[in-house]
Amino acid sequence: MENYTMEGRTYRYYGQEAPLYPFGYGLSYTTFRYRDLVLSSPVLPVCANLSVSVVLENTGPWDGEEVVQLYLRWEQSSVPVPRWQLVAFRRVAVLAGRETKLSFQVLAEQRAVWAQDWRLEPGTFTLFAGGQQPGQRTRVPSEVLSARFSVTGAARPLRGC
Numbered sequence: 001m002e003n004y005t006m007e008g009r010t011y012r013y014y015g016q017e018a019p020l021y022p023f024g025y026g027l028s029y030t031t032f033r034y035r036d037l038v039l040s041s042p043v044l045p046v047c048a049n050l051s052v053s054v055v056l057e058n059t060g061p062w063d064g065e066e067v068v069q070l071y072l073r074w075e076q077s078s079v080p081v082p083r084w085q086l087v088a089f090r091r092v093a094v095l096a097g098r099e100t101k102l103s104f105q106v107l108a109e110q111r112a113v114w115a116q117d118w119r120l121e122p123g124t125f126t127l128f129a130g131g132q133q134p135g136q137r138t139r140v141p142s143e144v145l146s147a148r149f150s151v152t153g154a155a156r157p158l159r160g161c
Helices: none
Strands: 032-039 043-045 050-058 064-074 085-094 099-106 118-120 123-130 144-152
Touching: 032 123, 032 144, 050 064, 050 085, 050 123, 064 099, 085 099
Parallel strands: 043 144
Antiparallel strands: 032 050, 050 099, 064 085, 064 123, 123 144
């Protein structure tokens, strides 16, 4: 094998073509609503971690479980990167009519890109939180919230943080 690129070989690199059954695809007996996506800061130093919280509400008539998923998208990068990357997920049981606030930590290393070594780069990022991938079309409505943040400072090797 001479071509080690993942272009066209995995759903993360399909470009504009959506996978038939993306991660998180499925149905539930109840419905959920996401709200109040909060980032610890809209601007981070290049080596900093990001704290995230989101509220999940069970708006349906039945108790249920939801897999809350966080995806990260690089708005620009010096090397090719996936359209978005799963950076956190958690299965949560929520009683009918109740809500829960979830907290996540997105580590700086999860923003690293491979450019002959793992590097952290400044730039703008979008974080998505929801019960599915961003832009996923399903029969059951599910919202995906998004928030943008910026990373400042000079690019540096990951091991330099």
